[in-house]
Amino acid sequence: MSNVKALPLIETAEQSGVAPCCPPLTERPMTAGEAEVAARMFKALGDPVRLRLFSAVASHEGGEACVCDISDVGVSQPTVSHHLKKLKEAGLLTSERRGTWVYYRVEPSVLAAMGRILASASAAA
Amino acid sequence: MSNVKALPLIETAEQSGVAPCCPPLTERPMTAGEAEVAARMFKALGDPVRLRLFSAVASHEGGEACVCDISDVGVSQPTVSHHLKKLKEAGLLTSERRGTWVYYRVEPSVLAAMGRILASASAAA
DNA sequence: CGCCTATGTTGACACATGTCGAATCAAGGG
């Protein structure tokens, strides 16, 4: 059960560059299904600890970091692990064990999808 | 008490275009304070109903919509009102009463701030 | 004024979530 299932945010367009999980916010009202998918992503970043962990991984040299490097966010280690798991379930991070340590890495395409939803929204205003 | 306080996401740079509430995710690890602020925005969009409501307002003609136009999201009217209030508290929406109806409108600068955080993250990957 | 429609607020409740301590698993090093 070590393999946490990633959300199907990027079924078709993984190879075409950017995941079109949902339309830009200003294009048209989201359907229930689209909102369900997109909300999961936003929710994953809707916690201060998770946001710090994610930012720590994203800004770390080489785009990856081991848990020992980023677990200094003021909560216990089990809690860190819990949040990293949530980020993984949301498809925002991937993990890999190399020897003693476990390394986390950002999933760029999902980030791009979220950015697209918001970017065009701000551009349209 | 009709006036819900907006978060101070955009104290200084309201007029300069974009709100620099937080650094891009890849620039450096977020501080606890920054994460606290940013997480509130993401959390506001982390609910399917709120995302649909927000998208409905954002995509509506003229960038504004009355509650009667967007309250068709499958939940009761009090729940719609509750979520609109949350979006207002997060600084994502503003409301104005004109006669019988209440009109909601997106706050572009906050959206831009969120987009900036994510956009540069995806660009760096 | 009095009714009717449109929103917002309150109170209550079920459920999800964040947190920790303790136990457990994984990998190396004596």
Add this chain to the structure above:
DNA sequence: CCCTTGATTCGACATGTGTCAACATAGGCG
């Protein structure tokens, strides 16, 4: 083989959140 260190899982608990029914408020209209 056991012991140490890193990381996840488990069990429990407090708090937060989404939801609705019931009530309250605001504004038009006869």
